Amino acid sequence: MVDNCVPAALSVDDARIRRQVRKRAGAMPHPGAQGAELGRLAGHLGYLVRRAQVWIFQDFIRTLAEVDLRPAQYSVLIVIEANPGLSQTALSQTLGIERARLVHLLDGLEARKFVQRYRSKKDRRSHTLSLTAQGRRALVRVKALADDHEQRLAQRVGARSYKTLLRLLAVFAYG
Amino acid sequence: MVDNCVPAALSVDDARIRRQVRKRAGAMPHPGAQGAELGRLAGHLGYLVRRAQVWIFQDFIRTLAEVDLRPAQYSVLIVIEANPGLSQTALSQTLGIERARLVHLLDGLEARKFVQRYRSKKDRRSHTLSLTAQGRRALVRVKALADDHEQRLAQRVGARSYKTLLRLLAVFAYG
DNA sequence: TATTGTTATACTCTATAACTATA
DNA sequence: TATAGTTATAGAGTATAACAATA
Numbered sequence: 001m002v003d004n005c006v007p008a009a010l011s012v013d014d015a016r017i018r019r020q021v022r023k024r025a026g027a028m029p030h031p032g033a034q035g036a037e038l039g040r041l042a043g044h045l046g047y048l049v050r051r052a053q054v055w056i057f058q059d060f061i062r063t064l065a066e067v068d069l070r071p072a073q074y075s076v077l078i079v080i081e082a083n084p085g086l087s088q089t090a091l092s093q094t095l096g097i098e099r100a101r102l103v104h105l106l107d108g109l110e111a112r113k114f115v116q117r118y119r120s121k122k123d124r125r126s127h128t129l130s131l132t133a134q135g136r137r138a139l140v141r142v143k144a145l146a147d148d149h150e151q152r153l154a155q156r157v158g159a160r161s162y163k164t165l166l167r168l169l170a171v172f173a174y175g
Numbered sequence: 176m177v178d179n180c181v182p183a184a185l186s187v188d189d190a191r192i193r194r195q196v197r198k199r200a201g202a203m204p205h206p207g208a209q210g211a212e213l214g215r216l217a218g219h220l221g222y223l224v225r226r227a228q229v230w231i232f233q234d235f236i237r238t239l240a241e242v243d244l245r246p247a248q249y250s251v252l253i254v255i256e257a258n259p260g261l262s263q264t265a266l267s268q269t270l271g272i273e274r275a276r277l278v279h280l281l282d283g284l285e286a287r288k289f290v291q292r293y294r295s296k297k298d299r300r301s302h303t304l305s306l307t308a309q310g311r312r313a314l315v316r317v318k319a320l321a322d323d324h325e326q327r328l329a330q331r332v333g334a335r336s337y338k339t340l341l342r343l344l345a346v347f348a349y350g
Numbered sequence: 351t352a353t354t355g356t357t358a359t360a361c362t363c364t365a366t367a368a369c370t371a372t373a
Numbered sequence: 374t375a376t377a378g379t380t381a382t383a384g385a386g387t388a389t390a391a392c393a394a395t396a
Contacts, residue, residue: 036269039257041250042348044321045328045340046231050246052347053228054271056221071225072386075216082214089354094211096229098387103356117355125354125395146219153220161343165220168336172227173217247363264377273364278379292378300372300377 056153063149067142072097074146076105077139080115080129087126088117114138231328238324242317247272249321251280252314255290255304262301263292289313 041047060071069077075095080086083094092102106129109115114135117127131139154162216222235246244252250270255261258269267277281304284290289310292302306314329337 036254036261036265037257038269038348039253040318040321041253042345043341044325045332045337045344046228046235046246046324047250048341048344048348049224049228049231051271052344053221053224055347056224060221070385071221075222078214078216079211082212086211087354090211094213096226098389099355100357100389101386120354123354123396127355143215146215149221150219157343157346161346162220164339165343166218166223168332168340169220169223169227170217171332171336172230173213173223245362262377273366274378275365275380276363295377298373298377300370302378 059152060146060149063145063152064142067138067145069142072105073109074142076102076109077114077131077135077142081131081136081139084130085128087120087128089126091129109135234327235321235324238320238327239317242313242320244317247280248284249317251277251284252289252306252310252317256306256311256314259305260303262295262303264301266304284310 038047057071060074064070064074072095076091076097079091079094083090086094088102088106089099091097092099095102097105106115106117110117113132116130116132118130120126120128157165213222232246235249239245239249247270251266251272254266254269258265261269263277263281264274266272267274270277272280281290281292285292288307291305291307293305295301295303332340
């Protein structure tokens with residue numbers, strides 16, 4: 001996907017860095033179409049949605065960098081919180097993440113003591129997922145940061161447009 | 176938003192929007208949220224935009240599979256067509272693709288005789304890009320397929336919502 | 351026989367550094 | 374010294390297949 005937010009300072013290729021820093025000074029994320037014409041791309045909803053997603057995720061990633069959480073990890077924590085006792089398969093279907101990938105995501109969150117896996121008593125093949133006390137505690141700060149991000153977003157597109165977008169895009173999230 | 180989005184109220188909104196949306200068209204790709212609650216994810220524009228992007232790209236990729244073109248390749252062809260003589264750096268900035276990655280994309284399109292790289296006479300470091308006759312010919316079919324996809328998309332979200340989305344999302348594509 | 355979680359592999363895309371040839 | 378294109382590598386993320394334990 002589209003991740004970026006490495007304020008790199010370790011490069012030896014100084015020219016490149018200065019250019020990047022210069023860009024960053026002006027506006028924050030904006031992948032912005034520079035110069036050339038987009039042609040019919042500007043009429044493709046997929047293209048605009050993609051650019052929006054990149055823009056939004058860059059801001060989100062930067063915002064949650066201080067708690068070392070990436071979008072997928074955040075979404076996992078939120079859905080487990082909202083559905084305690086959920087199984088891994090159910091979680092993967094809810095978020096549209098592959099079962100195989102979810103295993104690694106959970107490994108990381110479990111190692112950080114944010115999440116617990118228990119063997120289900122009803123079906124010993126499956127795990128019931130839950131947040132630890134530490135996970136719930138961490139989530140307080142995490143949510144506050146996510147709210148900051150969301151407010152910045154609403155401000156960027158305007159309150160009215162923001163609400164309209166939430167409503168219209170929901171058609172894709174619920175099959 | 177989010178400032179007017181109480182977490183507790185979110186799941187309520189979530190449930191209402193869900194019911195509302197489910198009445199609509201039969202889903203084709205549908206990453207669909209199965210069973211479990213999304214919690215506050217449903218109030219994150221980034222989450223909805225991401226789901227929309229996945230949905231749309233799945234349909235686009237399937238549609239253009241018969242011409243063996245992926246979204247990034249398509250966007251490169253379209254922008255070169257709209258800006259003959261463009262340099263690789265300008266193209267990469269326009270599309271938000273890394274220069275390094277663009278090299279490989281162009282390698283593939285050049286091998287298929289869709290695109291030509293010429294040394295610029297003004298600046299012998301840079302390449303001027305253009306479509307070949309074969310590339311232009313191929314684009315006729317490619318565009319027709321892309322239009323099919325776009326029409327399907329408009330139908331799915333509804334003509335009015337579709338236009339609104341195009342207009343509102345443009346804020347992210349341009350500075 | 352089917353499903354859950356898991357491991358492994360391959361491929362796409364992103365991010366970064368460093369090289370070359372020009373400027 | 375800086376820039377355009379290139380090469381190389383590491384890391385996310387996605388898509389599959391296969392396996393052990395359990396149903």
